[in-house]
Amino acid sequence: MIQNIENLKSRFKSLGATRLFFKCLAENDNSKNQIYLGGSFAVLTYFQYGNVETFPDAKYPNFKAPIKFYWIDSEQVEQATSAQLILYPQYPEVRLSGFLRGCTLAPSKFLQPTLASQRSGIDGRVLFFGTTEDGATLAYLAPRNSVIANAAIDFANLTQEKAIFHDLPLTNLVGKSSKILLLDALREIHLSGFVDSIRLNKQGERMPYSARNGGGYTLEAMLGIKPNAIAAPDYLGWEVKAFSSSRITLMTPEPSSGFYGDNGVEAFVRKYGRKVAGKNQLYFTGNHVFDQTNKTTGLKLVVDGFDPKTKKITDVNGSIFLLDQNTHEAASWSFSHLLNHWNKKHASAAYVPFTNNKATPPKYQFGSPVYLGERTDFSKYLNALAEGKVIFDPGSKVENPDAPNKSVKARSQFRINKKDLSLLYESFEEIQL
Structure with missing residues (x-):
């Protein structure tokens, strides 16, 4: 009993x-x-x-x-x-x-x-x-x-x-909350100075990593996080994001509908992307801000089903859209698709700055302060988007589009400036390690 x-x-x-x-x-x-x-x-x-x-x-x-x-x-x-x-x-x-x-x-x-x-x-x-x-x-x-x-x-x-x-206060076996354990781990990593670029393989073993995008992989490896695409927190219930510039990637969900959803990333880039001067490459990129038409892509980012005045969802079937000049749906993300990803992945999030030493292979140093956000709300995300703080900043491309060895990369990313992160959370802290 x-x-x-x-x-x-x-x-x-x-x-x-x-x-x-x-x-x-x-x-x-x-x-x-x-x-x-x-x-x-x-x-x-x-x-x-x-x-x-x-x-x-x-x-x-x-x-x-x-x-x-x-x-x-x-x-x-x-x-x-x-x-x-x-x-x-x-x-x-x-x-x-x-x-x-x-x-x-x-x-x-x-x-x-x-x-x-x-x-x-x-x-x-x-x-x-x-x-x-x-x-x-x-x-x-x-x-x-x-x-x-x-x-x-x-x-x-x-x-x-x-x-x-x-x-x-339900503590774990060592008597500390997950928040304190996370900060202890980040403090130890911070005090380690510059560390080799690494990532974990599927078996959880540390492997050298020489590509230039190794900051996030290295931090995850030092925390024991295996690479995954699962919409769930990384470390003891916390989503951990490493960043090296003022603009931070929040999530990278692929569109669920529209031309992109029906035909895939390659067809989308061929239709809406542009040729890159001096390279055999098609590229779809550019800052897409709410209710503005991007001059390069000709696409406009709009939200249907959310009222920025009341900050409420007005239609459960609502979506974020990219519309072309004929108001055709180039790409869209349904609220249900995004809500599922956002609240699961960002319930508690730690944002960790890093620098690299520009060497080959690179070394990384993880800095202080770190930023902790707790208790997010999808309506906060939509409101930040409607205020122009969250932007769609893609980087999808097709290399060698006319060759048998063509390669396709999908990169649909929503980003925010570091100074605006607090808009997304009920509690937001800057913590010196």
């Missing part, structure tokens, strides 16, 4: 939880009304979830994403297989749904609607969440007036934070 907060922490840790937080429930948090998780998509950074899908024809158009949700007690674990996150952009708000269906371990009797005649405005139930590195969300509900619920409410009152979620 789980008797107190310490027992509860131990139980969550034994099941692999690396973060523990709770919500003091309200009377309308129940199986009928769903469980309210927050009035911003930033709450998505607390959970791991599956692919986001759009439901434009629902009574209240929304996005939905499945979540691997498990109820626990002192001895058992059982999955609520219908659990999902529902994102209502018009409010905005996020709710948890399907958390009881088909799960015998679920605390159903404590999550039934309260009759209007019995409502007092005081609830007393507390719902605990523990998240694991393999993408699971573990849950435990402490009933009203229980020892655990009362202790959690006292803890929340002590912090005096008017927040939806309250983090409990």
Whole structure:
């Protein structure tokens, strides 16, 4: 039996939880009304979830994403297989749904609607969440007036934070948070001075790397991060980005629709790219800023389904578009595609400056300060785009386009200036190592 907060922490840790937080429930948090998780998509950074899908024809158009949700007690674990996150952009708000269906371990009797005649405005139930590195969300509900619920409410009152979620200090085996561990690792790398350019192979072994784009690979290798294209954080829940100039690449998603989506990068570059003087190369590049036509490519970057005045998504089927001079769709990225990538990858992000010694092969030195961003929101990303702070700055090309040995490189990147990074996060810190 789980008797107190310490027992509860131990139980969550034994099941692999690396973060523990709770919500003091309200009377309308129940199986009928769903469980309210927050009035911003930033709450998505607390959970791991599956692919986001759009439901434009629902009574209240929304996005939905499945979540691997498990109820626990002192001895058992059982999955609520219908659990999902529902994102209502018009409010905005996020709710948890399907958390009881088909799960015998679920605390159903404590999550039934309260009759209007019995409502007092005081609830007393507390719902605990523990998240694991393999993408699971573990849950435990402490009933009203229980020892655990009362202790959690006292803890929340002590912090005096008017927040939806309250983090409990669930530390790892060495007694430090992931944030402190990350900073310790970056400090050690910073104090190492110039280091050889390397990257990890698939087996996790360090290999020399002589190309000029080795800064990010070297930092990842020193942190033990294998190269991957998975939309998930790199190191202990943190996305780590090395940068050497004032302009920083945020993400590189390929367009999901339009001419590019239908025909691929080579056909796109042949149609909208340009020949490079002195080289047998077609290149598609240029700064594409919101609501402006790029003079080189003739394409205009626009956003449909987002209102910059209210800073809200107005259409769940919305997209970011590149339109040609005839308003034909050259390329587009759907909100659901980008939202899925953005919140998963950028929930917590560390931006690390570096320099190289210009030698061959190069050596890199990773500097200070570093910049830490926490709790992002896709609406913040769209707003920064609409303000012209996030730009589309591609670098796709076709080498030897008319030869049998032609090569094609796709590079669809969205970038931002370092000084504007804080626009993307609820919390942003500059930390000297």
